[in-house]
Structure formats: C-alpha cells, structure tokens
Amino acid sequence: MKRLLPWTIGLAALIVSPVAADDIPVNSTLLKIIETVEVPAQQAGALDKVNVREGTIVELGEVIANIADKEVKLELVAKKAEHAIAEREAENDVNIRFARKSLEVSQAELQRALDAIANFPNAVTQTELDRLRLVVEKNRLEIEQSAEQQEIAKLTADLKEAEAEITGERLGKHQIAAPIEGMVVHVFRRAGEWVDIADPVVKIVRIDRLRAEGFVRSEEAAIGLQDRTATVRVTLPHSDKLVVEGKVTFVDPEVDPVNGDVRVWVEIENADLKLRPGLRVEMSISTEEAPQEKTQDAPDQEAAEVASES
Template identity: 45%
Template sequence: MNRLCASICLFTTLAGLQIAAPLALSADERASTDAPLRIDSVLVTVIEQVEVPAREVGQLTNLRVREGMTIERGALLAQIEDSEARLLLKQAQLEYETAQLKAENDVDLRFARKSHEVANAELQRAKDSIQKYPKSISKTELDRLQLTAEKAELEIEQATEEAKTAQLEAKLKRNAEEIAALAVEKRKVVSPIDGMVVQIMTRTGEWVRPGETVMRLLKLDRLRAEGLINLSLLQERDLKDRPVVLLVNPGTKQEQKFQGKISFVSPEINAVNNQTRVWADIENPDLKLKPGMRASLIIQ
C-alpha cells in the first residue's frame, strides 16, 4: 500500500514537471520578443535622387558644378543663355515704373475739385446777387453758371475713374514684370535638394530643351537599408520607428556603425518563404556609407 502511494506521488510530481516545463518555455519566448533582431545581408540604397531638368529652351552657357561636388538646395547648377529674357525684364520694369507714376499722379483730380469749388462759388454769388437785385444777372447767364458747376462735378467723377484705371494698368504692368522675371529665373538650373552631383548629361555650349535632364543628384546624408525578415521572428512586434544599428563589414577591423530607425514594414508576406520587407532610414552625416553596400541590421 505504501509502495502504491509512493508510485502515485512520483507520477503526480513528474506530471506536474511536464506541465510546468511548457509554461517556463512560454515565458522565455515572451521575454525573447524584447531581444534585438538581426537581419543579415541588407542592401543600402538611396532614399531620394533627382534628375534635374532644363525648364527653358536655349544654349547652356555656364556649368557651375562637376561630378562629386556636394551642393545645397537652391544652389545654381548651370545657366541657360538669358540675354533676351533680361532685356524683356528691363522693359517690363520701366513700363511698370511709368504706370506706377501715372497711377500716383492726382493732379487732374485735384484740379477738377478746385474747378468745382470755383464754379459753385460763382453760381452762389450769382444767386445772391439776384436776390438783392433781381434783374442784375440774366436767366441765360445763370443757366451757364449752373452748367459750369455741373460740368466741374462731372470732371471730378471722370478724374476719379481715370485714377482707378491707371491703378489697374499699373497692376497689369506689375504682373508683366513678374512674368518677365520668372522667364529669367527659369533659365537657371537650380538644385531642388541637398545632395551630390553624380552625373552630368549636358555640357557648356550644348543646346537644351524643356524637360531634358541636365544632371543627376543623389541625397546621401540619409540612406535606406532594405532587408527581409521572417514573419515568425516578428512575434507580434511593432517595429515602426524602432532604433537600429547598421553594421558594415561586421567582425572586421573595417567595421563601421551607423544609427537609424525603422521607417517601413511591408504588410505583404511572401507566400514562398514567409518573409516581408523592412526598411530603415540611416543617418549618414559624414557620407561614409555608400549606396550599394551590403551590411547587417540590428533592430533594438
């Protein structure tokens, strides 16, 4: 009987251990979700590259950059011949200045108002004289003075309308000046990004047309590391914005580390290998990291 009880107790203990073991493993698995993930053989690519086009037709007269130069956004890269455009701009500026002076000139309006005052004063004196001396001024003369006063009032309205027209003409000339200035600016080839000139397609003296690529720029101060990760390793993790370390030549004397963060986890899963794409934006202030490099990515 004692041996039977001992056997039952031993079986119960072993069964308890067998049940407890999976629970301990599940806890380890939960803890492992906070461990760093490593993705080997990620590819470094550019995030932003631009093919800078010409915006006007003409001859390229001045090339300001060469391959390998680092430039800032808005920097002048090349110049298209703009002599005619500058002359048209100068003409538009002079026409605007003339129209502006005309719009600001109020001599006609002030003269019309003064004439109206004088005409009203003469009319009033005539009326006062008739009240004192009824036959001192004829009916014809009184009508003439009345007409002169009304004409002066209409001249004020005419001068006011002409002043409004002159202001509108000045605005039209201002608009024409801005169009001419834009034509000059469009003959400048400027950089839309901070980056490096990696390829020049058009040289000084060659003819360009709108839309033709003059040169190609790469933005290198921030690059992208692209890799694949197995879905089973994600384990309900949210990788978006997680900090990462990119290792170039890991385990060697030439090892380099770059900081960044996860910017994209693809929602698409490859049905064959059960993998998904992961992108990380990597800071590259010293431009030591190059597009095309292969590296390892450690997700914190």
Template identity: 45%
Template sequence: MNATSTIPVLFTIVSLCLQQPLIAADDKSTDSSELQIDSVLVSLIEEVEVPAREVGQLNTIKVKEGMTVEKGAVLAQIEDSEAMLLLQQAKLEYEMAQLKATNDVDLRFARKAYEVANAELQRAEDSIKKYPKSISKTELDRLKLTAEKSELEIEQASEERKTTQLEASLKRNAEQIANLAVQRRKVVSPIKGMVVQIMIRDGEWVRPGDTVLRILRLDRLRAEGLINASRLQEQDLMNHPVTLIVNPGTKQVMEFQGKISFVSPEINPVNNQTRVWAEIENPDLKLKPGMRASLIIK
C-alpha cells in the same frame, strides 16, 4: 535496456525536435528588446536628373562631378541675353505705370474746380435772394452746369486713377513673367546632394526636358531588408531607432544611426516575410549605396 525498447524513445526525441520553431534566416534577436536583420541593402532615397527648363545654348557649367551642392544652387546657365533685355523693358514699363498710377494731380484739380464752381453758384443764389433780378436765369443755369460738370470731372478722375492702378498691376505681372523667363534659364539643384554625372557640356544646345546633370542625395540613405511577419504581430516598428552595422566582425566595422520609416503591409505567403526599411543618417558620406549590412532594431 534492449534495442527494441529504445526505438519508441528515439522516435519521441526526433518528433520533438521537428516540432521546434525554425528561426528565419533574415532576422534574429540579440535580446528581447532588439530585432536583427542580418542582410539589408543600402540604397538611395533621392536621385534627381536635373533638366533644362528652356531652349537655348548652355553657356556655363558651374559644377564638376563629385561636388556637393546645396538645394537651390545654380548648376548651369543657359544663354539669357534676350530674356534679360525683356526683363529690363518690363521693369521700365512698370515704373512708368506706377508713376502714372500714383499721380493724383488730375483728381485734386477736379476737386478744386468743383469747389470754385460750387462757391460761385452759391454766391449767385445768395445774390438772387437779395436782389431777384441781379442775375439772369441763363447765367444761373450756366453756373449750375459748371458745378455739375466739375462734380462729374471728380468722378471721371477717380475712375481714370483706378484704371491706371490696374495698368500698373498688369505691368507688374509682366515684369514677374519676364523675371521668371530669366530664372528658367538657370539650371537649379532641387535637392542637396552630390553631382555624379554631367550629361551636357558648355556650348551645347538644350531643349526643355533634356537632362543636364544627375545628383544623388548621400547624407541620408535607405537600408532595406526582410523580416518575418510573426515578429511584428504585436509590435509597431514605425520610427523605432536602429543601428546599421557595416562589415560586422571585421576591423573595418562601421555603425550608423537611423530610424524605421516604412513597414510594408504586404506579407509574402511563401516565406511569411515583409519588407522593412530605415532611413540612415550619413553625415560623413562614408556609407555608400549598394553596401550590404546588418540592421539592429531597438
């Protein structure tokens, strides 16, 4: 074969090579059932700057940097002597109102008085039937008025009891408000995590909104990367299990398990890539925010 005849053959081979699809640098496939993203960034899911909710002097910081705290744990205490006294007063007032609301002596006395007055009126009417002039009309009118008055006193006692019950409810509400004022002077952790920074120290003055501590959740982290959108056309990756590999190919390799929690609906028109992230379980806290790793999607 001469040199002239080989030129078309070489041109054809080059053209076929150029037509082969390019593999994106960010994702590969180890087999037909896996997708691999070579470069993902580990980041935080939850990071909280815990604020003071009331004004006052910070009496006690109960934690140190590096300590792991549970959700709802008291981290610091703002001076609460006045709030405690107001709470005690509110409790006593509620107890007094509750005793008054449950006291039905007046109602029972009114009912008994009505029974007596009604019985006396009935005897007088029976006597008149037998002996028409035995009781004067004035006396009969007085007995009727007494019976009616006793009946109205029952109604009055019932209404007064309703009022005392409402007053007890108001005192109960006042006690709850006073208790809330005490609770708001406690700086409480809204999440389970690690204290990484303390902004205010014992004895310093705080105002509502001032950041007292900073807490990071480290037992579950996010691994975020980019994947070619063409790999997702026929796949729904949501909740798929994943394996995160840190330091692949070295003696310090570590593996963590998780699942896909988000696939962005947006596609970059320049490189045809979309964002994907997974939530990774990190019970031993060996995985750190800021690490780079590989992600294998099952």
C-alpha cells in the same frame, strides 16, 4: 559648393559594438539610395554654364547650371520701367485739384448771378443762368472722372508690378538649382547645348543618408518593428568593422508567400560618406520598444495624481 568631403561624423556616429543576443537578425540587407533626382530645365534655351561635373558635391539650392537669360533681363528692365511710369500716373492728382478749383470758380460765378437777380430781377438772363448751372455740374463730373482715372491708374500700376514679378520669376528659372544635397552622378547636357522645358540636365543622388533594406521572418515582423532601433554593420576594405545605428522607418504589410519573409527599411546617417549604396551589410533590430515621448502636460498629470493620493 562643397569641394571637399566632410570627415566629421554626425548624429548616427560610426562605432564598434557587439550584437545583442536577443536582437532580430535581418537577412539579405543591402544599402540603397533614398533620394535621387534628375534635375530638369524649367525654361527653354541654350546653356550658358554648367557649374558641376560628375562627383561634385552640391548643397540644397546651389546653382548648378545657367540658361541664357539676356533677353529676359532686358524684358524685366522694361517691365520695371512700365511699373514706375504707372505708379507716377497713379500718384498724379493734378487733374483732380484743377477740377476742384474750376468747381469753386463756377460756383462763385453762379452765386454772383443769383445775387444779382435777387437785387435786380432782369440783371441776368435765364439762358446765362442755365449756362452757369451747367458749368458747375460739368466741373462736378470732371472731379468724379479724374478720381476714376486715378483709381484706374492705381490698378494699372498693380498690373505692371505683377507683370514685372512674373518676368522676374521667369528669369529665376533660367538658373537651375539643386533641389537636394548630394553628389552629381551624371551630367546630361553641357554648356552650349540647347535644352527644352523638362529636359534633364544633371542627376543628383543623396548619399549622406541611406536606406538599409532587408528581410525578417513574418512572426518577427508581427511584434511591431516600426520605429525600433536598428544596427547596421559593414566591413570596409582596409578598415575595421563599422557600426551605424538607425531606425526602422517601414515594415512591409505584405508577406512573401514563397519564403514567409517581410521587407523592412532602416534609414541611417552617412555623414562621413564612407558607406556606398549597393554594399551588402549585416543588420539587426532591437527587441526593445522605442521610448515614448512624454507630452507637455505629463508633469501636471503626475502632480495631480500625487496630490490626489495625499
């Protein structure tokens, strides 16, 4: 959990730079939040712990609250034990080995009877011979039945394993984790309170990346501003004017019929968390097009063109 704010500046460094004369000015620019999430409970129960408060900086995946889970933990132990028992039964081949041995014995008895009849036609009665043949067939069927029972035991083991995994997933939902990095701005539930599924527990806003939203003239938007470099300038109290560079991520296709303006968005980094949503700022968009990235086969194409010219 982040308890101290980082003061290093990331990719979009805060710098001081003049406004280019040919840049496109953006009117009524306001800093806004890009991501805000009310984190819900995924299981019903009483909150054991709430690990955050308003103002806490949380990381992605950090556990922010726990729902009572003793009963589910005991259920998971039982499911794992059932799976272990089922696996032992699936691996047990004693019945198959015994059935095979019984078949060998019964086949040997039948063969001795047949040999006796060959030497002495009346040595074994027909009734006894039929009984020996029936025993042999019975032992063959016992082998098949034992093999089928072992296959069923394997399937049962797979079922018990799946049940244990489902219980483990349900146990994991008793931990409420942060879905984004950001700051906790509201705690809806406290330790000891009951929550139902989908009840919000905390509200998190992402503040390390913001959106500057403003308006340009429709004729300026028509030149294609998407992905253009933009510069945001803001004067903070007791501080020099700060300048942050970003990129145009959205140009509204609709023109305001009253004033002819078009809404544009620029995403900027706020690595040191000095900028706050709601601030009025100055913004301008560069008239230079963003450089096109070369594809991997571009050098090969250039080499081919040189070769053809020569």
